[in-house]
Structure formats: C-alpha cells, structure tokens
Amino acid sequence: MQRAASEVEVNTDPDGRMELIATGEKPGHGAAVDFRRVTLRGISASPLVRACGAKGALLDATAGLGGDAFILAASGFAVTAIERSPLVAAVLRDGLARACAEPRTAAIAQRIELHERDAGAFIAASRQVWAAIYLDPMYPVKSASALASKSIRLVRCAVGDDLDSAVLFRAAAESTCGRIIVKRPHHSQTLWPDPDLVFESKLARYDVYLRQGKSLRAPAQKEET
Numbered sequence: 001m002q003r004a005a006s007e008v009e010v011n012t013d014p015d016g017r018m019e020l021i022a023t024g025e026k027p028g029h030g031a032a033v034d035f036r037r038v039t040l041r042g043i044s045a046s047p048l049v050r051a052c053g054a055k056g057a058l059l060d061a062t063a064g065l066g067g068d069a070f071i072l073a074a075s076g077f078a079v080t081a082i083e084r085s086p087l088v089a090a091v092l093r094d095g096l097a098r099a100c101a102e103p104r105t106a107a108i109a110q111r112i113e114l115h116e117r118d119a120g121a122f123i124a125a126s127r128q129v130w131a132a133i134y135l136d137p138m139y140p141v142k143s144a145s146a147l148a149s150k151s152i153r154l155v156r157c158a159v160g161d162d163l164d165s166a167v168l169f170r171a172a173a174e175s176t177c178g179r180i181i182v183k184r185p186h187h188s189q190t191l192w193p194d195p196d197l198v199f200e201s202k203l204a205r206y207d208v209y210l211r212q213g214k215s216l217r218a219p220a221q222k223e224e225t
Contacts, residue, residue: 009087013028017098032094035105047201059132061119065095082115085159086116196209196215
C-alpha cells in the first residue's frame with residue numbers, strides 16, 4: 001500500500017483493480033482505471049484529437065489516469081505518457097496492464113508507453129522528435145462551488161497543483177515538437193499567450209501552439225512580457 005501525505009493511497013477494489021482512494025475510505029469508492037468503459041465512437045472528430053493534428057509520436061506530459069492518452073492512442077497516435085506521481089502512475093499502470101489483456105483494448109493500450117518521471121526533465125533528455133506535446137495541468141481551485149469529479153479531486157490530492165506548468169510549457173517549447181496543445185477550462189486565461197488555434201469542447205478548451213506559427217517563435221520574449 002502506498003500513501004501520499006496521509007490524504008490518499010493506492011489500494012485494491014472489490015474487482016481486483018488498483019484504485020486511488022482517500023485514506024480510510026471503504027474499498028471500491030476510489031478511482032480505478034478501466035479502459036473498457038471508454039466510448040470510442042466518433043473520437044476522430046473530437047476537439048482533442050483534432051487539436052493534436054496529424055498522427056505521429058505524441059507526448060502526454062501530464063497523463064493523470066490516462067483518459068486522454070487512451071483516446072489519442074485509439075485515434076492512431078503513438079503515445080508516451082508521463083506521470084510524476086507514483087500513486088497515480090501505479091493506478092494507470094494497472095489499468096494499462098488489464099487493457100493489454102483484453103482483445104478489444106489490447107492494440108490501443110500497446111500504443112501507450114508509460115513513464116513515471118518529471119515531464120520537464122524527460123523532455124529535456126529525450127532525443128525523440130514529437131509531432132505534438134499535450135499538457136493538461138492541474139490548477140488551484142478558485143471556487144468552492146465548482147466541485148470537480150471525484151477522480152480529479154483524488155488525483156489533485158496525489159499530485160497537487162501544477163504550479164510549475166509554465167516551466168513545463170517552456171520545456172516543451174524548447175523541444176523540436178511540431179505543436180503544443182494545452183487543455184484549459186472554459187473562460188480561463190491561456191497558459192501561454194497567443195495560441196495559433198483554439199478548439200472548443202463541451203467541457204474544455206484546447207489551445208494549440210504551432211512550431212510554424214507565431215506562438216512558438218520567441219518563447220523567451222513572451223515569458224518576459
């Protein structure tokens with residue numbers, strides 16, 4: 001059993017799945033990863049997939065419980081997923097292992113390579129030429145009335161607020177990736193100024209920064225402003 005600041009831990013639910021759960025809570029009331037429940041119909045037309053552009057090698061630098069990574073892999077991307085929380089990575093690794101054992105999901109799960117690392121350091125050390133780098137950072141909760149889903153709350157307890165998200169964006173911008181995609185809540189300010197493209201979905205917005213566009217030409221000057 002693993003623990004994070006005595007708030008959340010990894011345990012086993014009644015179905016034998018690893019789950020991220022609040023410390024002391026009854027098994028089965030946490031967040032497990034079960035890709036059999038992911039709906040794949042129409043994913044190629046989804047704003048997330050469209051925002052990520054042409055299929056290729058994609059780095060999901062903030063994998064969490066892997067929902068977006070699985071959708072991107074299902075649409076044809078070869079996904080490298082990075083998660084720095086040992087607790088969250090353990091639950092995602094368990095979900096991927098079970099997905100690899102299921103005929104319906106095996107081919108998709110095998111297109112996801114999971115690393116438990118700091119994403120910024122991973123990007124700096126990698127020689128991979130990424131078609132896209134995807135960022136979905138956690139941000140401090142601004143309103144007590146805006147209650148996130150239970151799985152997101154548990155991941156937040158394990159990971160904390162991503163206060164270094166701008167640093168991670170800069171690491172991505174200094175790589176040779178073709179584009180950077182940042183998932184943001186509706187009506188929130190951009191993580192980085194002047195995205196080249198914006199894709200809207202019902203629940204989120206995807207800000208896209210293109211290597212051949214204006215947004216990534218001079219990241220240092222933008223940061224200073």
